[in-house]
Amino acid sequence: MRAAIRILGIDPGLRRTGWGVIDVEGNRLAYVACGSVASDERDAMGARLVAIHDGLARVIGDFSPAEAAVESTFVNKDASATLKLGQARGVALLVPALAGLSVAEYAPNLVKKTIVGAGHAEKDQIRMMIGMLLPKAAPQTHDAADALAIAVCHAHHRTSAVIRATLAKAAGG
DSSP states (O other), X not given: OOOOEEEEEEEOOSSEEEEEEEEEXXXXXXXXXXXXXXXXXXSOHHHHHHHHHHHHHHHHHHHOOSEEEXXXXXXXXXXXXXXXXXXXXXXXXXXXXXXXXXXXXXXXXXHHHHHHSSTTOOHHHHHHHHHHHSXXXXXXXXXXXXXXXXXXXXXXXXXXXXXXXXXXXXXXX
8 A cells, every 4th residue: 555645735826835745645636725925015025035944944843754746937017017926936936946846837727727628717617626525625715725736736747757857867857
């Protein structure tokens, strides 16, 4: 029997970064915890990024995940908002990497397609499917539900993600 793998899913955001932790054993998914890390929009950018860093570091310390997955950024019409989201996303990638975790990245449409079956699903559809896939989960925010969806997406695609990371490391990149 295989040991359970603990996965941390992260939905990066500057106001709120969602996080979700699941255990995966074979095809079985088990909810562990979820929540969000908030930053104060009145604070300077550096302070906001530190708040995200510290919150995610606390989650990793509390739940000891083995792997992490982060949603990749989509580009929208507001370049400034996209850049700010990219800075929060950088912290979301950095914190688990500093903790020694492998970090996979997934496009929003792949996450939605994996969870709902359609790449353009609404947030309410994702929350409903998370409730079906992880019955004990009761995310309080869309950010936390999205983070659980990212973790579940990684659970379904992790074998190919681990192979890609291994090949990249072997190639020196």
